[in-house]
Amino acid sequence: MTGSLRRRAAAEALGTAALVAVVVGSGIQAAKLSQDVGVQLLANSLATVFGLGVLIALFGPISGAHFNPVVTLIAWFTNRPPATEVGAYIGAQTAGAIVGAVVANAMFAEPLVTWSTHHRDAGNLLLGEVVATAGLLALIFGLLRSGRDHLIPTAVAAFIGSAYWFTSSTSFANPAVTIGRAFTDTFAGIAPDSVVPFIAAQLLGGVLGLAVVAVISPASSPAKEPTS
Numbered sequence: 001m002t003g004s005l006r007r008r009a010a011a012e013a014l015g016t017a018a019l020v021a022v023v024v025g026s027g028i029q030a031a032k033l034s035q036d037v038g039v040q041l042l043a044n045s046l047a048t049v050f051g052l053g054v055l056i057a058l059f060g061p062i063s064g065a066h067f068n069p070v071v072t073l074i075a076w077f078t079n080r081p082p083a084t085e086v087g088a089y090i091g092a093q094t095a096g097a098i099v100g101a102v103v104a105n106a107m108f109a110e111p112l113v114t115w116s117t118h119h120r121d122a123g124n125l126l127l128g129e130v131v132a133t134a135g136l137l138a139l140i141f142g143l144l145r146s147g148r149d150h151l152i153p154t155a156v157a158a159f160i161g162s163a164y165w166f167t168s169s170t171s172f173a174n175p176a177v178t179i180g181r182a183f184t185d186t187f188a189g190i191a192p193d194s195v196v197p198f199i200a201a202q203l204l205g206g207v208l209g210l211a212v213v214a215v216i217s218p219a220s221s222p223a224k225e226p227t228s
Helices: 005-033 037-063 069-079 083-107 123-145 149-166 175-181 192-216
Strands: none
Touching: 005 037, 005 083, 005 175, 037 149, 069 083, 069 123, 069 175, 069 192, 083 175, 123 149, 123 192, 175 192
16 A cells, blocks of 8 residues: 555545445446346446456555455454554545445436435345355455455455345445445435444454454465455
8 A cells, every 4th residue: 555544545435435436326327227127236236346346456556445344444453553544444435435325316317315215124134244244354354364465356346246146135245335325215225224234234244254264264474455
């Protein structure tokens, strides 16, 4: 990573905003182009795969391209950077996610802010979030520990794309993105009363993902910053 904390936090804000704009914008576009939910999900997932891979490659050298508070928290737990960095990253990610949703709404002439009415608090969906987040964190930190961090942009994008389809929740796996998606009542939205259960599931998934890494790759290589 390069630059001051301010520069890195700005990269996290911009990257997370762009990620949410991709997720929400592609969801709106897909719903306008087709009434088939399967086609909508396919378009949404493909756009997210390509967008996420590009954003990690672009911002990774600057901030580590976390774009995800769970990744930042696990990085803090394993590497212990100053708490001010953790707070700056998480604040930037959350603010960026909200801005990204508002921008996506604006691009498609939707109300700038409309609370989502898509309730996603069923137990099976929360289990899906635990599985998705655990898999994501195990992948990121497993690659870091094995010295294959150059694979992260492609591997993370591929995992999220597949998790759109194999998890019941369509793999939010990110508290900041979850908060941002509450600001749009479109295909990608999540109702505000579902946000806290989703975040709790994601945090649990992060802990489980770290436990998986401890089992399959217990020997740490020199500390590196993850990307998500």
